[in-house]
Amino acid sequence: MNVMNDQTLISLAAPADGKLLTLTKVQDPVFSQGLMGQGFAIEPTSGDIVAPVDGTVTLVSETKHAFGIRTKDGADILVHLGIDTVELKGEPFEVAIKQGDKIVAGQHVITMDLKMVKDAGKQTTIILAITNSNDILKELMTTGFDKTVVAGTTVAVASVKDVTNTVETKPKNTGSKYDALAADIVKNVGGVENINSVIHCITRLRFYLKDDNKANDAVIENLDGVITVAKAGGQYQVVIGQTVADVYDAVIGQIGSKFSNDTATAEAVAETTKDANKVHGFWPNVKQGASNFIGVLTASMIPIIGILAGSGILKGILAALTGFKILSTTSGTYVVLNAIGDATFYFLPIILGFTAAKKLGSDPIVIAIVGGILIYPQIVLLAGKAATASTNFLGIPTTLVSYTSSVFPIIVAAWLGKYIERFLKRIIPTYIRSVFVPILEALILSLIILIGVGPIITLLSKGLSNGLVAIYSFSPTLSGFVLGGVYQTMVIFGLHWGLIPIVINDIATNGHSYINSILSITMVAQGGAVLAVFLKTKDKKLKEMSLAAAISAFCGVTEPALYGVNLKYKRIFVVASIASALGGALTGFLRVDNYALSGALIGFPAFITPGVGIGSNFYSYLISHYGTLLISVVLVYLFGFTDKMLAKKNDPMNLNNVKLA
Structure with a gap:
């Protein structure tokens, strides 16, 4: 270890x-x-494995495939021997160290039988990771990759924060919303005096x-925020679900970091993540991929669901006020209130870019900037006109699309960003990275979306829209069934934009739109789904979110219902889509007509036939929508x-068959 200019450097040797x-x-x-x-x-x-650094052994896995070292400078080093070798139950390894040992770099620690690992169909790759990189690491510099190295020789240098003089405090309250839960858990496992250490998995x-x-099992199991309790492998396991890392931080904040073990936690997270994600076969992989996508989508949306719901309700009130001619769309009052209600949706790519990037590990600021590029006013203006939507970039043909209120494209950008x-x-020198990496990343991602994703979405949405309109000409009932069933899925992937110009053109040219009546039905179905959740669940937080989302959907804004509840618990969305298909078929059968760009329950004036008033069309609206x-x-x-889905969602692992790291 060397110290230069207040910078601590740790040499890392090849293991x-x-x-x-x-x-x-x-x-x-x-x-x-x-x-x-x-x-x-x-x-x-x-197979002669040596210690990469000086330090204290903090972990030797029960299956001998991994060990951890903490340096005196506070870096936690995990050395993982082979891939999926935990399944070999320690047979290829002979361990010469134990937890608590003081070791030096280059010291023999484990013998690994490479042939036995290969014969078992496993890879022998040895991985070294600094598990507390986010907290301690400034920069990792290596001597160059894809070259032969010798065990015990320096191959990398880690520049870390100097934490040797940090005075540890043990606050009673960390300021986290999970403090109360953490305190109750600590108290009921027997207090700090009964704890040797604590780690967490996923x-x-x-x-x-x-x-x-x-430990008081009954009390812990009934704590708000705890799913259940399990005991395995000498561990007392409190099942929390997706917020486990936050609860763990609150626990450590209260009892002190001496009870933590970052390396053991990292190994547990790695193994349980692998177990949870292990799928075989084409269809399970498709389901897993869809589940991961929906997980990112809903997690990215959750921080803004409240403002989305409130904005949706405000937009619904404005629609009612203008529908009854109480408020003019040209008045200053309307313009200001509409801006307040519409801003969250218009700038959704920017907001969602920030939250999705945090979820996926990209730079939140860069992805938010990409969102801003996608909805840049001149691009939106050009995309809104058929004559200017088709353009080119450096000779590459492309079709501009309006990305206001869109979701899918910015999620793609956040995924690719990291x-x-x-x-x-890797290719830009360190001394100019801060200037060139962000702008080049924004440039590349924007071009991928504008040149790649945009035209694909345009092509697919136009094809789907033309097909659905053709079906309506053949059979309104069949069209209502199909469109009612798939429209909200089209919304998720941005494929619904092809239908919007058709609806606008119908109303502008003919004064009415049958298609918009079916789209209106899909909002009611999604709202009815979250209303059912509100009526059935005993979970206070979910009940509150569901009611707000239902009101928003009835006002014509389904995002809070979709991303806050229905997609998160996938079966709700599937059943709601079935209900939407049935409602769409009923709407098509009754030939319900719509006379304005409004719908759902709050937009009922749009179903009153101009010059006729309340008549058969309005009664058909009431029958179909309600x-x-x-x-x-x-x-x-x-x-x-059912509320059992909450536990299943929060703890995807099998409670009775958990592989411990």
Whole structure:
């Protein structure tokens, strides 16, 4: 270790002879995506494993495939021997160290039988990760990749924050909203005096207690925020779900960092993530991919669901006021209130870019800027006119699309962002990265969306829209069934934009639109689904969110219902889409007509026939929309949701069969 200019440098030695690799080449997404921290890998030619740094052994896995070291400078180093070698139950490894040992760099620690690992069908790649990179690491500098290295020789230098003089405090309250839950858990596992240490995996707090009998299982299981309790592998496990890391931080904040073990936590997270994501076969992989996409989508939306719901309700009130001619769309009052209600939706790509980037590990500011580029006024203006939407960039033909209120494109940008940023950092010198990496990343991502994603969405949406209109000409009932069933899915992927010009043209040219009546039905069905959840759930937070989302959907804004509840608990969305299909078929059968760009329950004036008043069309509106509402509420209440889904959603792991790291 050296100190220069208030900078602490830690030399990292190769743990084995072999070829030095960047983590991105590791055939394990948990490590290759940097989820366990920064580091490097070695494709070994020898099974003689040595310590990469001086320090204290903090972890020796029960299956001997991994060990951890904490340096005196506070860096937590995890060395993982092979990929999926936990399944070999320690057979290829002979361990010469134990937890608590003081070791020095270059000291022999483990013998790894490379042939046995290969014969078992596993990869021998050795991975080194600094598991507390986010907290301590400034920069990791390597001597160069894809070259042969010798065990014990320095291959990288870590520049870390100097934490040796940090005075540890143990606050009673960390300022986290999980403080009360953390305090109750600590109290009921027997207090601080009964805790040896605590780690966490992807869903559970894992306590090593001095005496399990002192823990009050019944009280802990009934705490708000706890799913259940499990005991396995010498651990007392409190199942929390997706917020486990936040609860863990609150627990450590109260009892002190001496009870934590970052390396053991990283290893537990790595193994349980792998277990939870392990799927086989084409269809399970498709389902897993869809589940991951929806997970990112809903998690990115959750921080803004409240403002979306409130904005939707405000837009609904404005629609009612203008529908009854109480407020003019040209008045200053309307303009200001409409801006307040519409801003969140208009600038959704920017807001969602920020939240999605945080979820996916990209730079939130850069992705938010990409969102701003997508809705740049001149691009929106050109995209809104058929004569100017088709253009080119450096000779490459492209079709401009209006991305205001869109969701899918910016999620794609947030997903790609971390890979592009990682690539740019590899090729751009350190001293100019801060200037060139962000702008080049924004440029590349914007072009991918504008030139790649935009035209694809345009092509697909036009094809779908033309097909759906053709079906309506053939059979309004069939068209209502199909469009009612798929429209909200089209909204998720931005494929609905092809229908909007058709609806606008119908109303502008003919004064009415049958298609818009069916689109209106889909909003009611999604709203009815969350209303059913509100009526059935006992979870206070979900009940509150569901009611607000239902009101918003009845006002014509389904985003809070879709992303806050229905997609999160996928069966609700499926059942709601079935109800929507049935309601759409009823709407088509009754030939319900719409006379303005308004709909759902709040937009009922748009179904009053001009010059005729309340008549058969309005009565058909009432039958179709309130019939759909009833169908949706009943189906979701009976078949779409139970509170048991909350526990299943929060803890995807099998409670009775958990592989411990």
